[in-house]
Amino acid sequence: MTTSALLVIALIVGGSALLSWPLGRYLKWAMDPSGAGSGRQRLDRWFQKIAGPLGRAEQGWKQYVVAMLVFNAAMFVVSFAIMALQQHLPLNPDGKGAVEGSLIFNTIASFTSNTNLQHYSGEVALSYLSQLFALMWLQFVSAATGIAALAALARGLAGRAAMGNFFVDLQRASFLVLLPLALVVATLMALGGMPMTLEGSVVATTLEGVQQTLARGPVAAFLTIKQLGTNGGGFFGPNSTHPFENPTFWTNALSMVCIIIIPMASVWMFGRIVGRMRHATVVFAVMLAFLLAKIGGAVWFESAPTAAFADLPVQADVGNLEGKELRFGATTGPLWAVLTTSTSNGSVGAMHDSLNPLTGLMPLIGMWLNSTFGGVGVGMINMFLYMIVAVFVAGMMVGRTPEYLNRRIEAREVQLAMLAVLTHAVLILAGTAIFAATPWGQATLNNTGAHGFSEILYEFSSSSANNGSGFEGLGDNTVPWNVATGIVMLLARFIPIILPLAIAGSLAVKRPTAQTAGTLGVEDITFGLMLFGTILFIGALTFFPAAALGPIAEHLQFMR
Amino acid sequence: MLPVLYLLLGLLIFGALFALTHAVDSGRRGTDLR
Numbered sequence: 001m002t003t004s005a006l007l008v009i010a011l012i013v014g015g016s017a018l019l020s021w022p023l024g025r026y027l028k029w030a031m032d033p034s035g036a037g038s039g040r041q042r043l044d045r046w047f048q049k050i051a052g053p054l055g056r057a058e059q060g061w062k063q064y065v066v067a068m069l070v071f072n073a074a075m076f077v078v079s080f081a082i083m084a085l086q087q088h089l090p091l092n093p094d095g096k097g098a099v100e101g102s103l104i105f106n107t108i109a110s111f112t113s114n115t116n117l118q119h120y121s122g123e124v125a126l127s128y129l130s131q132l133f134a135l136m137w138l139q140f141v142s143a144a145t146g147i148a149a150l151a152a153l154a155r156g157l158a159g160r161a162a163m164g165n166f167f168v169d170l171q172r173a174s175f176l177v178l179l180p181l182a183l184v185v186a187t188l189m190a191l192g193g194m195p196m197t198l199e200g201s202v203v204a205t206t207l208e209g210v211q212q213t214l215a216r217g218p219v220a221a222f223l224t225i226k227q228l229g230t231n232g233g234g235f236f237g238p239n240s241t242h243p244f245e246n247p248t249f250w251t252n253a254l255s256m257v258c259i260i261i262i263p264m265a266s267v268w269m270f271g272r273i274v275g276r277m278r279h280a281t282v283v284f285a286v287m288l289a290f291l292l293a294k295i296g297g298a299v300w301f302e303s304a305p306t307a308a309f310a311d312l313p314v315q316a317d318v319g320n321l322e323g324k325e326l327r328f329g330a331t332t333g334p335l336w337a338v339l340t341t342s343t344s345n346g347s348v349g350a351m352h353d354s355l356n357p358l359t360g361l362m363p364l365i366g367m368w369l370n371s372t373f374g375g376v377g378v379g380m381i382n383m384f385l386y387m388i389v390a391v392f393v394a395g396m397m398v399g400r401t402p403e404y405l406n407r408r409i410e411a412r413e414v415q416l417a418m419l420a421v422l423t424h425a426v427l428i429l430a431g432t433a434i435f436a437a438t439p440w441g442q443a444t445l446n447n448t449g450a451h452g453f454s455e456i457l458y459e460f461s462s463s464s465a466n467n468g469s470g471f472e473g474l475g476d477n478t479v480p481w482n483v484a485t486g487i488v489m490l491l492a493r494f495i496p497i498i499l500p501l502a503i504a505g506s507l508a509v510k511r512p513t514a515q516t517a518g519t520l521g522v523e524d525i526t527f528g529l530m531l532f533g534t535i536l537f538i539g540a541l542t543f544f545p546a547a548a549l550g551p552i553a554e555h556l557q558f559m560r
Numbered sequence: 561m562l563p564v565l566y567l568l569l570g571l572l573i574f575g576a577l578f579a580l581t582h583a584v585d586s587g588r589r590g591t592d593l594r
Contacts, residue, residue, distance in 0.1 A: 062581060062585045065581050066578070066581060069574060069577055069578055069581070072574070073570075073571065073574040076570050076571075076574070077567065077570075077571070080563075080566075080567050080570065084563045084567075101562060101563035101565065101566045102566055104563055104566060105563075105566035105567070105569060105570060108570070109570060109573075412587070416584065483566075483569070486569075486570075487569075487573060490570070490573045490574075490577075491573065491576075491577075494577045495577070495580065498577065498580060498581050498584065499584065502581075502584045502585070
């Protein structure tokens, strides 16, 4: 690893980690204003007024979840209608036509679930109305849903059975967090050379005299919330490798900071709401350790050319340059690949299909764990599930009833946590098995053998992790793919929110236990190691066989 | 296939999520050993 590579990693990851601290403080102020000044309370009164009767009452976990599901179902219907009728609606200067039904289902499920898996090219298939008022709108509210859910979870763990009001939380996350940040970043992106216009495509004449149609549009606005909300859906098909969606080294660096910063700050927000900042520090350190291990692995494995170049007269000390955006250097491709898959973002800055086999394993690990740092809000919720399992295992090891934040963890909480963890695994592995064994998957592959298996595995991992990036090389705009991944995305989005909120609701009404010398502390290195080991072993036991059939087998095939 | 059928599929999934929420809420409570 070169010095410049280390500097880029330190700039992006270190800078984001530092900035996440004040942002976490701000998130607490925005999402849980208890104890804040009168000006902040006035904002909440406005939010309650906007929400009307829906915003007045405090909600228990079930009311909170029902409100979240009703809102998201309504958004699904409205966005579906906009996209299905786009050929009859305004803001369609290039006359985009009708979209096929299963592709609409997949796309709207994808954006409702904060996944942004894209089986289409935005500049080819969608009108500006669909891009802005169906997809970009969903990018805001789906991210806000994740932040709101984490705030509710933290309130429950702080012992508040009334976990807030979803409609007020949604506005807090949208108007106080995402919108102001997006305005600042979109301005910087536009200044960096990104298009921001509602005019249609332009036709240019190249130096060779050929006519070329250049797609453009409100790219800066779309790109910004795509990154800040860990959405990942690109305005253009090639996503952040397109020069209009990522013009310079600085827009590239700023994009990567935007990918990781809110997931990092979510940990601090959680710690502040539950009133345990030392606990949040331990969780942050565990997440960071996993993230740095994946980055180190990806950059290291990508430092050699792909095996197909072994007998070719090419320079061997410049790393694997296939599928990289060379304007940004060789390091940022694998770095982006890890950041985008560790955070459920899914935007791409390099061709993941071209990564060396073991480099390609790193994004897969990020999506399998889905909690280091994970999506906005939901990454920390996923980590909470692992923490429940970790304290349960630790309790069993020493023969004590497990506790978390002074509440006893009993069979019901462990069952719900394991159900949520296993849902993610089953959706990935069962989906992969079915598509690998049938023409639904086999007929859509451009590669056979281990690499083809990896493509199917990646697609289901990306869907279930609500990530949205693609390994590509897969003809995935088919009815079976659109329907299967659409169902996976919706289930994988909401089940791991519903069940943790149920656990928090259950814990909130329990009587706090006194901390004794035998209590497993959650604020020290022992807990950090226990949590690290739990995540590692659950991840390895669940996914190693699939990894062995895909990227590991492909790596071994090329060993000389 | 008509887009409206896919819309109904989406609503069916949300219906299943509502059912899950209700099932979890009405499920057996913990014994809360104290």
